[in-house]
Amino acid sequence: MKKIITLLVLVFGLHSMIAQTTTSSIKGTVKSSETESLPGATVLAIHIPTGSKYSSLSNEDGRYNMLNMRVGGPYKVIITFIGFQTQEFNDVFLELGKPFNLNVILKDESQQLSEVKITGSKNKVFQSGKTGAETTIGRRELSALPTISRSADDFTRLEPSASGGSFGGRNNKYNNYSLNGAVFNNPFGLDAATPGGQTGSQPISLDAIDQIQVATAPYDVTLSGFTGASVNAVTKSGTNEFHGTAYAFYRNQDLTGNKVKGEKIFVPSLEQTQAGFSIGGPIVKNKLFFFANYEIDQRSDLGSNFVANDGNGTTDVNESRVLATDLIHVSTELGKLGYNTGAYQGFTHNSNSNKGIIKFDWNINDNHKLAFIYNFLDASKDKPAHPTAILRRGPDANTLQFQNSGYQINNQISSFLVELNSKFSETVSNKLQAGYTHFNDFRNPFSTPAPVINITKDGSPYIIAGHEPFSINNKLDQKVIQITNNLNIVKGNHIFTAGFSFEKFSFKNSFNLKGYGFDVFGSTDMAGFDANIASGYYATAIADAQATYDTKNKLPDGSNGGWNLAELNVGQLAFYAQDEWNINDNFKLIYGLRADKPLYFNTSKLIQKFIDTDNSEGYVPNIEYYNPNDGSVKKFDSTKLPGNALLWSPRLGFNWDVNGDKTTQLRGGTGIFTGKLPFVWIGNQVGGTDPFFYEVVDEKFKFPQVWRTSIGVDHKFENNFIVTVDMSYNKDINGVHIQNWGLKKPTSTLVGADNRAIYGDSDYGVWTDYGFPARTNGYVLTNTNKGSAFNTSVKVQKTFDNGLFASLAYNYLKSKDVNSIEAEITGDAFSFNPALGNVNDAVLANSKYGDTHRFIGVASKVWKYGNDKWATTVSTFFEYAQGGRFNYTYGGDINNDGASGNDLIYIPTTAQISTMIFTGPNQGAAFDKFISQDSYLSGRRGQYAERYGALSPWRGKWDLKLMQDYNFKPSSSSNKKNTIQLSLDVLNLGNLLNSDWGLVQVPTSVQPIGVSVDPTTKIPTYTFSGTQTKTFNYDASLLSRWQAQFGIRYIF
Secondary structure, X not given: OHHHHHHHHHHHOOOOOOOOOOOEEEEEEEEOOOOOEOOOOEEEEEEOOOOEEEEEEOOOOOEEEEEEEOOEEEEEEEEEOOOEOOEEEEEEEEEOOEEEEOOEEXXXXXXXXXXXXXXXXXXXXXXXXXOOOEEEEOHHHHHHOOOOOOOOHHHHOOOOOEEOOEEOOOOHHHOEEEEOOEXXXXXXXXXXXXXXXXXXXXXXXHHHEEEEXXXXXXXOOOOOEOOOOEEEEEEOOOOOOOEEEEEEEEEEHHHEOOEEOOEEOOOOOEEEEEEEEEEEEEEEOOOEEEEEEEEEEEEEEEOOOOEEEOOOOOOOOOEEEEEHHHHHHHHHHHHOOOOOOOOOXXXXXXXXXXXXXXXXXEEEEOOEEEXXXXXXXXXXXXEOXXXXXXXXXXXXXXXXXXXXXXXXXXXXXXEEEXXXXXXXXXXXXXXXXXXXXXXXXEEEEOOOOOOEEEEEEOOEEEEEEEOOOOOOOOEEEEEEEEEEEEEEEEEOOEEEEEEEEEEEEEEEEEOOOOXXXXXXXXXXXXXXXXXXXXXXHHHHHXXXXXXXXXXXXXXXXXXXXXXXXXXXXXXXXXXXXXXXXXXXXXXXXXXXXXXXXXEOOOHHHHHHHHHHOOOOOOOOOOOOEEOOOOOOEEOOOOOOOOOOXXXXXXXXXXXXXXXXXXXXXXXXXXXXXXXOOOOHHHHHHHHOOOOOOEEEEOOOOOOOEEEEEEEEEEEEOOOOOEEEEEEEEEEEEEEEEEEEOOEOOOOEEOOOOOOOEEOOOOOEOEEOOOOOOEEOOEEEEEEEOOOEEEEEEEEEEEEOOOOOEEEEEEEEEEEEEOOOOOOOOHXXXXXXXXXXXXXXXXXXEEOOOOOOEEEEEEEEEEEEEOOOOEEEEEEEEEEEEEOOOEOOEOEOOOOOOOOOOOEEOEEOOHHHHOOOEEOOOOHHHHHHHHHHHOHHHHOOOOEEOOOOOEOOXXXXXXXXXXXXXEEEOOOOOOOOOEEEEEEEEEXXXXXXXXXXXXXXXXXXXXXXXXXXXXOOOOOEEEEOOOOOOOOEEEOOOOOOOOEEEEEEEEEO
8 A cells, every 4th residue: 555655656747736734733852851852753643533643753853744634623632752751741732734832841750740631822923933824613613603604704704804704905816816726716817816706606505624824924835826815715524423413494585774874764575594504423433534525506686776866856766867767768669679678666676596515534543644525516696797997886876777688597417536645654754636627607698689778868878778798608617636645854943845736727618798790899978878778789799699690509609600719728837845943942933945837738729729620809910019118019929828838936934932931923034926817817817819809928928926024922921811913015016917918108288277198199009900990909918117015914812711701803914016906807907997098007006905994803602501401602793994095087078098987087176166067057066065075085175196005984794693502412321412492693793783883985986067169179078977975974784784694503
């Protein structure tokens, strides 16, 4: 068996992927006194639930290391040495990725020795030897803290720098999510960073997770693939006893708030049921174990939280500006053409998911342990048309859309993983992982074949009808292969690690944005809509769309005349080595070097295959573009991909137990982190050959890299309060930026108070290959080094003698970037990046992501009574934060860069407003009044708005969970305890107590003023409706209102 395992390691060790932590370890020294080491002492750790054994012999320095150990516990640790008393330590618990330091002094046989119980081993702030900031969430938090979605996001928010899925002010798509150490991102990156995120589903049941770790500054070179945070979850395993649970959770609209700021609102319908079971136990005691979980989630919601405006002159909290009469008119006229728009309000959206996991753990022998894991997800969700891509669609206070303009998204996932942990000698151990994941994502549009119909009012989107623009035969097939191998060698007070890594991502994407015509890029107002009805334009467009559907559906995707199919193969190969040097018992130094090499495999040939196929995109390689750096002319070749030179990541970290008594710990480090990016940004080059909307990656583009430096200190006071302070600074080395190389530098100037540089007729390219002049657009994915983030947090925590655990933390963030990138399509990422002057310049400004200030608190307490037959748990979480950065931009293209909605507004003085031209009377006075009531705008009169310069008001939220347990024996002869558990989760409890509390305020409109520019005189004309009188309104969705969920669980 050992020869077979050794052969496997040698074979697979040649190809391996980026490793993430799945295990823990116990390390320390064995001495006979404070100074005399005991070489050759035997250290044995027994995982009590499974009987799994791990052992080590102390070396010449008395130092021992037991690596790749199963997380959790309890463990019994036994230390023996001839002539000395055997010493036992019980109730040792191990946390994910955190070494447990256990230094032992043995006494000779003549001395009395009693069993030693490790106290407080579940809180190893000073046991882990960590270097950077990290948060570990264990079973206690996962079972006790409030959650309704049963999402990992409800627990990763315990990391002080968290804000939604963002950590430390970084785009959440720059995080690396892993499950049992294997990559578990949404690699193509459409809409969501996590698998199943498009359907709002959790890919793994919360009941299957044992621990979650969020690491924002780990200096271990085996951790990579992120420039944000590493988020790793480890699933549960079976033990020597059969244990299981069956559970169900339910809520509906009656368990949600119906008032906002004292005003009764329309409460959307809601019903959600989550139910499942878990079971685990032995197949062969002490040898082979299993764990399985299956869960369903069924939910129905109202399709929109906003209702149409009834025209009575009073706007309610969740009432849109869109008139019901206009919606009825649009629906009626299209209905006469045989097209059904669906309802504009009162319709229902459904979400459904089924997920499961099965895990086998095999103790081959004491030195070799194998795990096999399979998990799946089958989820769907009804959704409205995409809210922002190309233009804003709502549904919100500004814009409404019809039911049939939406679609159903489907996420199907199957994943396999094998992990082998081996110990070859007292000094050599190894971890091998191999995994395969298949993602199948596809859309079912609600609309019959039809054009996209975008109707505007006062320069901004108003009514959305017709087909969802991104759901025309939209399919995505993703396959991920990953293999990992880490070899550890212990020598003296050093632990050397060497590894290789390999990942391959294969994508097949059918995306047909222009499948039913070019209306997706255009818009019209109500008068234009009526004109298109009268002229027969829409009748023809609907008939043409149906004909296209009928023709292309008869052909395979990617064939001549069929639907588009873009194929992409990318990956990453890495080599790394590091030394963890325990200089003495109190000081650990970890340093290493990592090299990552991007891989593009045969993607260049696949691009040529796409170009050679008769599809909707076209390709004109002789168009001239302009390098923004020097103005030189550039012709792009879509088959030429970026270079793949090695990206180096040196790192250094340390941990110093200042006094040697685990009361004050100083830690920190510095290094370079190489991440990945949503591969759709590179995939745009494959399918983005259309000369009207050309997308390409700069030949010099490099995968994202940041330089990160942090310092932290932990101090334990005599009253057992633990205070932690962390500070970190990130600097982009290879940040991501988007430019339009169809533009030159702007040479024209706007006339008036707003005298910004604008693009004249000679400031952009023109091509005529199709027989008519067309404006040049070349959206280029490139790099910048200007982004940065400073982050500092303070945390206080204590476990009180009565069992109460409490924690309070504050985080401050200042994050800046050049482009916060809110889109999957490269051209959208450019168009959505607010700008001023030369829009291709890399201008450093506030990032969209993260909260500037954030306070969080956690408390949990269990009361046991009735001879432990009854137990009541009360847990709470609160958050008080200010973030939600937003922009003020014009509705319209004031600078003539070809993008509507990305131009930061000029904030005029009262005197300057009198010189501005408006489309109607009193609009100037109304605009002046609006500016005066806005604290941000009124403070910047005579200046331009900053990118993400405006901040939303503070928001606060208080969540509560109550659990009542009844414990009993199933029979008089049984030694096992079964439990019936009732639970109540209440989110935003403050809003339940007072409808003025817990509210979220959102901008009424981020495009408050419309604009058009006379192409000859360069004089702008503005439109301000006057209906917008205040900056913010109260969000009437469940973000502001309280909501509750009942649960029942049987534990055996």
